[in-house]
Amino acid sequence: MDTEITLRVDGAAHPLTVDTRTTLLDALRERLRNTSPKKGCDHGQCGACTVLLDGRRVNSCLVLAVTVGDAEVTTSDGLAGDDRPHALHRSFVEHDAFQCGYCTPGQICSAAGMLAEARAGWPSAVTGDGEIDLTDAEIRERMSGNLCRCAAYANIVPAVAAVAADEGVRR
């Protein structure tokens, strides 16, 4: 059943007619040709499709496009400003935090959302008392919604840790 919507993605508004069954992920990739978010499992288990929705990380494969409304969608592409890579993009390159790269845009968006959560003081399952300190254990726990079949975790954790330290949420 066709419905007219307008998706705000990476700073631009896109009027679209979509079938109500269309997920945000499919709308981004198949209609807007924004192939930054990836389709891995399509069931919310791998995190490759992660985008920011009004700054909060979500699995775009489980969000119906008709439900997005006026929310601002940010993909990994959109995190880059004026053709300059985001600090997380640079850190992933510097730390060689990927092999095939398929999960990377989802990892980057998830990390961006996760760092905002940490700055807001949100706890995780491994957080003790006191201020948030994104130790390696904290990063592994908070990033557990993003799988990497190449198992680049050994470099993903330091890549995220470096940015966390710069942002003052890792001591």
Place this chain on the structure above:
Amino acid sequence: MREFRYERADDVDGAVALLAGHPSGAFLAGGTNLVDLMKLGVATPDLLVDVRELTSAEVTDLPDGGLRIGAGVPNADLAADPRVRQRFPVLSQALLAGASGQLRNRATSGGNLLQRTRCGYFTDITVPCNKREPGSGCGALEGVHRNSAILGQTLDGPGTCVATHPSDMAVALAVLDAVVRVTGPDGERQVPVTDLHRLPGDDPSRDTTLRHGELIIAVDVPALGFPSRYRKVRDRASFAFALVSVAAAVRVDDRVVTDVRLALGGVAHRPWRARAAEDALRGQPPTEAAFAAAADAELAAATPLRDNGFKVPLARNLVVRTLLDLVEGSR
């Protein structure tokens, strides 16, 4: 995915009215479970009424020191709320033990309570499942059932079902004696959360006691006033459903357990409030032996399957460890 019409209403009453005359319709909140089930062909609504922004996304104080949780409060926000962390650590811990950061951002409090079992036979439309297709049989009973229920299953007849309820949050709410506020075609009513979820009985297709068209609008958590804790055992360190989990709250005065609340997750078709264990423990000293005896009293009713007998000692040990942690922390 089956085609469906998508509707928004101006308010809760409008949403309830939209669904009332539509037996094949469903409410949509965060969609983290429902959209997945629609992709799998397990859920086939022909109408979705979007309620995510209709119900409150606020946590508000109740006069007695409790909290009212709007049905639209995302799981992530609820877990991070300082009042929840301070007054009801069991609830914050349960939420943080579940799902992933992305899912907790989208999933709502109301939707968390209404998520469906992750039993592999329920989510695979090519195999029998009495919950998904009444009368088709239970594939798990003699199949892959390592993570199925050990308590309160229906083990024969047309209602056979060994599925577990997947929510961590609901287990915490069970020990908190939370009350679910519901609006439906016949008006508002309040349902104790321990009466919200059902055992399979002879109709495993029904997870809850809610009627079609009833919408959860809030959950009230009364004041507790003593320490609480959630502990979960799973096959991997994060982002996995419970094999067994325990929610516990205990008050000790002068070396005697004067109040105790216990519930188990991952062991039954609903969050399992362990009232036999509570009865056995009240008035006892807070010792490992007393905790073990209480756990045994509850688990005497267990009817494990061929491959999930390990859950019985796991639940026992988890109860003992969690209670010991609680009383050692509260001294």
